[in-house]
Amino acid sequence: MAIFFNEVDRTFHLQTIQTSYMMQIVNEGYLAHLYWGERVREARMPRPLRYRDRGFSPNPNSDDRSFSLDTLPQEYPGYGNTDFRSPAVYIDQNNGSRITDLRYLTHRIYNGKPKLQGLPATYTENESEADTLEIDLYDHVIRLKVTLQYTVYHDYSAITRSVKYRNEGKETVRLEKVQSMNVDFRDSKFEMINLPGAHVRERDIERLALRRGSQSVESRRGSSSHHQNPFVALVRPETTETCGEAYGFSFVYSGNFKAEIEVDQTEQTRVNIGINDFDFSWKLEHNQTFQTPEVVMVHSSKGLGEMSRIYHNLYGDRLIRGRYRDQERPVLINNWEATYFDFDETSILNIADRAKDAGIELFVLDDGWFGKRHDDFTSLGDWFVDQEKLPNGLNALAEKINAKGMQFGLWFEPEMVSPESELYKEHPDWCLHVPDRRRSQARNQLILDFSREDVCNEMIKRVSVILESAPINYVKWDMNRNMTEIGSAFWPEDQQKEVAHRYILGLYYVLEKITSRFPDILFESCSGGGGRYDPGMLHYMPQTWTSDNTDAISRLRIQYGTSLVYPISSMASHVSEVPNHQVGRITPLSTRGHVAMDGNLGYELDVTKLTEEDIQEIKQQVDFYKTVRQTIQFGDFYRLVNPFNEKDYGSIHVNQDKTEAVFIHVNQLAEPNGPFKSVKLSGLDPDKDYKVEELDAIYGGDELMRIGLNIPYPNRDFNSTLYRLSAVN
Structure with a gap:
C-alpha cells in the first residue's frame, strides 16, 4: 500500500517511487495541504502548519483569529467562506447563495483505480498496480458531497486527481466552476512553463517567473486548441533539463480548460486546473452526480527531462490503449501535399507504386475521396465514395494497394458538416447553432452537435459502414475548426451552458464505440495538425498529427515542445517536398528525414515527381528507420540542445x-x-x-x-x- 492515514494527527501520506504528497484534517474538518516533493519515509512534519492573525483575513471560527481559510494551504477550496483566493469550486444555489463550506466527512483507501464514467483517464491492468484514496468532503447546508479522488501508481512517480460531485439535497444546484484539482504551495519561488502557439506553430515553450496576483492558461475555443495546451509546470528558477524541481499538471481533456496560478498576500502559490468556467454551468439535480476529468501530477527533482520521461512512460503504458500501444508504428505516405483534392485512382496507385519501391508500408488517402469533394466547400457529412474519382470504390483501391504489399488508410472528419451537403439539407438543426443568429463558418464548415446522442449514433453508423467496406488499417481523424454560436436545438434553455462539455462527452462516446468496434485499426488524431494534441485524445488514438507545418526547421521547435509531455510514439512526423508548402524553405532531404525520424516517420509528397536518386535516399532512410524505430518510438527520450535558446x-x-x-x-x-x-x-x-x-x-x-x-x-x-x-x- 502506497497510501497511509495516521489517525492520531489525521494526516494522509501518499508515496510514489520518488515523491511524497501529504494532507491533514485541521480545525473542525478543513483539509489542508502539507507537502508535495521528494519522497520521505514518514509524515512527522518537522515543518507543520503555522497560524497567525493576518489583518483582514476573516475567521470561520470567531474564537481563533489566527485561523483563516484566506491563508490556509488547502486541498480543495470553496468560495465565500473566508478565502478570497480563486476557488476550485463555485456553486449557484436556488436561494441566490454561492457559498460553500466543505468539511471532511470520511475516506476510503483501496487497491486499483476506478474508471471515470464517460471520460478518458489513465488506467491499471490489475489492482496491484496502484492504490486509490477517496476523501468525501461535505457541505451540510446544501447537502453536497464532493469526493476527491487520488490514485498513486507504484511503477510511475505520478499521482492522478479528479473530483466527483453528488447532490444529496432536495434543491437543484448549478455547478459554475469545478476544477479537477488544487494545490497550495507555501512559497512562490517558481517559474511557470506553458505551451502556447498557433496553427502551424504549435507548442512553443514559454517560461516566466510568477508574479503576485493571478496568471492563467486557458482555451475557450471548444477544443484544447493550437493556442494553448492543457498543461502547465511550475519549476524552480534554477531548474534545467537535468536538475532542479519541476511540478507538472497535465489535464486529460479535449475541450475548454483553464489552469490558474495565483500568488497571494503571504507569497503562497495556488494552482488549480479543470474545465474552463467561462460559459460553463451544469445543472445538478437531486441524487445526480458530476465527474470532473483527470489531472496527472508529476514531481521531478531531477529537472524537466525526468518529468517528461515520467509522462512519456505513464501515457505510453497506461493512457494509450489497444493493439498499437506497444506495437511499432508503420512508415506511411499521405497524398495530401502531393495531390490535395486533385486525384483519381490512377494517380493514387502511381504514388503507391513509387512509395512501395522506397519501402513505405502504409498508404493514406486523405481528404477528397467522398461526396462531391473537389474543394473544401462541400460534402462533409456525406460519407460515401466519390464515384468520379474512384469509380471502382474504396474496396478495389484498398485491395490493389494491399496487393503491392502495403496497408491502406483513410482520412475522415466526422465531427463536421458542410452547409453544401446532403446531411445538412436533411438535418439543418444537427449542427451547433443558436436561434436567430448566423451560423458562422470556418473552412466553409459547421460543427455537428455531438451533445446529441442521435447525432453521435448516426456518425458512428456512417463511419462504421465505410470502415467495414474495405480493408482499412489506419484512420486519420481530423477536426478543422473551433466552436462558435455554441448552442443545441436538443437541450432546454437552462442547460445551454452545458453544451460544450456535453459535446466532448459525446465525442468520447463516439470514439469509444468506434475504436472498440475496430480494434485492429491504427487511429491518428488531427485537428488542423496539433490543435487537439491532448491526453484525452491519446486515450482513444495512440498517435497525433503533430502539426500541419511539415517544414523540418519549424518542426524542431514544435516537436521539442510537444515532447515536454507527450511520448515520442504519439508524435507523427513527415518528410515533405521543398520548397516547403507552409514556409517556402528549402532543406536537404537528409535533414528532412532526420527530423521526421525523431518521431513516427512518414512522407507527404509526390514521390512520382522525385528523381531516382531521391527515391533511393528515401529508401535508405526507411530501411534505417525500421532497424531503430523500436528505440525511437519506445525508448527513453532526452532533449540535448534547446532550439528555443540555441541555434x-x-x-x-x-x-x-x-x-x-x-x-x-x-x-x-x-x-x-x-x-x-x-x-x-x-x-x-x-x-x-x-x-x-x-x-x-x-x-x-x-x-x-x-x-x-x-x-x-x-x-x-x-x-x-x-x-x-x-x-x-
Whole structure:
C-alpha cells in the first residue's frame, strides 16, 4: 500500500517511487495541504502548519483569529467562506447563495483505480498496480458531497486527481466552476512553463517567473486548441533539463480548460486546473452526480527531462490503449501535399507504386475521396465514395494497394458538416447553432452537435459502414475548426451552458464505440495538425498529427515542445517536398528525414515527381528507420540542445536496456567562420562502451556523457547529423 492515514494527527501520506504528497484534517474538518516533493519515509512534519492573525483575513471560527481559510494551504477550496483566493469550486444555489463550506466527512483507501464514467483517464491492468484514496468532503447546508479522488501508481512517480460531485439535497444546484484539482504551495519561488502557439506553430515553450496576483492558461475555443495546451509546470528558477524541481499538471481533456496560478498576500502559490468556467454551468439535480476529468501530477527533482520521461512512460503504458500501444508504428505516405483534392485512382496507385519501391508500408488517402469533394466547400457529412474519382470504390483501391504489399488508410472528419451537403439539407438543426443568429463558418464548415446522442449514433453508423467496406488499417481523424454560436436545438434553455462539455462527452462516446468496434485499426488524431494534441485524445488514438507545418526547421521547435509531455510514439512526423508548402524553405532531404525520424516517420509528397536518386535516399532512410524505430518510438527520450535558446537542436533516444541509442543533431543556420561544436549525450550506461556506427569508433558511455561528441562542422544551413550507437560490452 502506497497510501497511509495516521489517525492520531489525521494526516494522509501518499508515496510514489520518488515523491511524497501529504494532507491533514485541521480545525473542525478543513483539509489542508502539507507537502508535495521528494519522497520521505514518514509524515512527522518537522515543518507543520503555522497560524497567525493576518489583518483582514476573516475567521470561520470567531474564537481563533489566527485561523483563516484566506491563508490556509488547502486541498480543495470553496468560495465565500473566508478565502478570497480563486476557488476550485463555485456553486449557484436556488436561494441566490454561492457559498460553500466543505468539511471532511470520511475516506476510503483501496487497491486499483476506478474508471471515470464517460471520460478518458489513465488506467491499471490489475489492482496491484496502484492504490486509490477517496476523501468525501461535505457541505451540510446544501447537502453536497464532493469526493476527491487520488490514485498513486507504484511503477510511475505520478499521482492522478479528479473530483466527483453528488447532490444529496432536495434543491437543484448549478455547478459554475469545478476544477479537477488544487494545490497550495507555501512559497512562490517558481517559474511557470506553458505551451502556447498557433496553427502551424504549435507548442512553443514559454517560461516566466510568477508574479503576485493571478496568471492563467486557458482555451475557450471548444477544443484544447493550437493556442494553448492543457498543461502547465511550475519549476524552480534554477531548474534545467537535468536538475532542479519541476511540478507538472497535465489535464486529460479535449475541450475548454483553464489552469490558474495565483500568488497571494503571504507569497503562497495556488494552482488549480479543470474545465474552463467561462460559459460553463451544469445543472445538478437531486441524487445526480458530476465527474470532473483527470489531472496527472508529476514531481521531478531531477529537472524537466525526468518529468517528461515520467509522462512519456505513464501515457505510453497506461493512457494509450489497444493493439498499437506497444506495437511499432508503420512508415506511411499521405497524398495530401502531393495531390490535395486533385486525384483519381490512377494517380493514387502511381504514388503507391513509387512509395512501395522506397519501402513505405502504409498508404493514406486523405481528404477528397467522398461526396462531391473537389474543394473544401462541400460534402462533409456525406460519407460515401466519390464515384468520379474512384469509380471502382474504396474496396478495389484498398485491395490493389494491399496487393503491392502495403496497408491502406483513410482520412475522415466526422465531427463536421458542410452547409453544401446532403446531411445538412436533411438535418439543418444537427449542427451547433443558436436561434436567430448566423451560423458562422470556418473552412466553409459547421460543427455537428455531438451533445446529441442521435447525432453521435448516426456518425458512428456512417463511419462504421465505410470502415467495414474495405480493408482499412489506419484512420486519420481530423477536426478543422473551433466552436462558435455554441448552442443545441436538443437541450432546454437552462442547460445551454452545458453544451460544450456535453459535446466532448459525446465525442468520447463516439470514439469509444468506434475504436472498440475496430480494434485492429491504427487511429491518428488531427485537428488542423496539433490543435487537439491532448491526453484525452491519446486515450482513444495512440498517435497525433503533430502539426500541419511539415517544414523540418519549424518542426524542431514544435516537436521539442510537444515532447515536454507527450511520448515520442504519439508524435507523427513527415518528410515533405521543398520548397516547403507552409514556409517556402528549402532543406536537404537528409535533414528532412532526420527530423521526421525523431518521431513516427512518414512522407507527404509526390514521390512520382522525385528523381531516382531521391527515391533511393528515401529508401535508405526507411530501411534505417525500421532497424531503430523500436528505440525511437519506445525508448527513453532526452532533449540535448534547446532550439528555443540555441541555434541548433539535439536529442537522443535510448532503449530500455541502454544497448542502443539514436542521436540526432540539426544545425539551423551556419555561421561564417563559426565555432566547433560538441554535445554531451545523456541516458547511456557509463559502464558500457558504445560503437558510433557512422564514425566506426568506440567510446565509453561515461566519455560520451561527460566529455561529449564532436558535431561535424556545418558548411551550409540546415545541416544535420544522425548517429546510431550500439553497446559493445
